Amino acid sequence: MNTFHTVNAKKLKQISLIIVISFFTALFVYSSNLSTLSVFSTKDGPKAIYKGEKGVAITFNIGWGDEKAKPILEELKKMNVTSATFFLSGAWAERHPDLVEQIVKQGYEIGNLGYAYSDYTEMEPNKIKQDILKADEIFKKLNVKDVKLLRVPTGHFDKATLKVADSLGLTVVHWSVDSKDWTNPGVEEILNNVSKVKKGDIVLLHASDSAKQTKDALPSIVKELKGKGNFITVSDMISNGDAKSSLIQ
Template sequence: MNSFYVFNGKVLKQLALVVTTAFVAAWFLYIGNLVHLPAFSAKDGPKAIYKGEKDLALTFNIGWGDEKAEPILDILKAGNVKSATFFLAGSWAERHPDLVARIVKEGYEIGMLGYNYEDYTELEEQKIRQDIAKAQVAFKTLNVKNIKLLRAPTGHFDKKTLKVAEGLGYTVVHWSVDSKDWTNPGVESIIKNASHATKGDILLFHASDSAKQTAKALPQILKDIHSKNLKLVSVSELMADAETKTNEIK
């Protein structure tokens, strides 16, 4: 009898080990499937997305203003551009619900640009959380759901910003090519700056009123992109399509 129970005890221990090992393996597989972009992990330090591997993402920041966003939407529609990502400040979105609704209706992606358009590197963590939370309320009121992308309002960010963003479930998106349209350098200069974009790039534009020349430059930029046979996608599509490149914040 004793030998019988000893034998079964060993079997049970072995069985328990097998079950435990299988459970742990399944758990890691599950987590691995959830975190399908391990490059976003902060394991080796906070990171921000700035480039993919193929296709091209047009991004437009809108922090304030009443005049420039609509003409840019008209140009994108006329150019049959189906995918782009608009990073909107919550304060601007509140004041322009019709334009926000149009962006959604025309199939463009919305990312968050905070609420008050403040420099996050100059704010404490709690103030950053409060600014993002206020923007969340604004977008929820406008029925804009499932925003997963965040761009630092002024383009400046640090480890503190990335830590807060990650904790709130956002991916911070920078850019690899800056059109510098916000400096109003002239239409030809904006076109030249944008011409450096190639596959995998995230291209930065602005649709705030301070960017006075973007709309004039955009039609030629779209022609140039078409001539390069580059497919325009949203930032999320760029992320899903390829291993996304990141920059570590020191």
């Protein structure tokens, strides 16, 4: 009997040790995940807009290139799309003042895409601030004032980026639907990527030269999205109180 109890005691010790180790392992993993989440989003801190509740916001990123932006603007005008938001890098805007003017004349909203199209997660906060402000100076010189929206270059951002943007009075705008047009997967695939759009979605498109198929896909995209809701700017979503503030991970 004594031997029996001795063996069980050893087993119980082993089981207890395994439980303790498992508990602390789980706690470590949980804490690591919690830290990751706190980096990207805080309970009361600044967050990123990625979705609304009404309308559909078509957004275009332009970081570089001389060929694709103008045809896309002409196609949008041809299809009578009067509301869209263009996020422009300051370097591109500086080289293409005529196209910036055309975007404004067609009634589209302009947002900040930074100046040099750098990855903000690899930059110190003061460098992020300098990049954003440099782009803002270009916009002011081009008579584009009161730019209040920021889309982070490369789409990568963290808590530090959100804090810098907030300190400058800017709202970070992500997206809820990615057309993946910059990968040039074919017009049908681009359309398929945006076909999942619902009311309140912010759609990511590109008018940089890397997006070679966007212009050809636009007629089908516009036709598809018009059935999902009215086209509105991102600012309209925010001002109407319809935007959801959170971070897409």
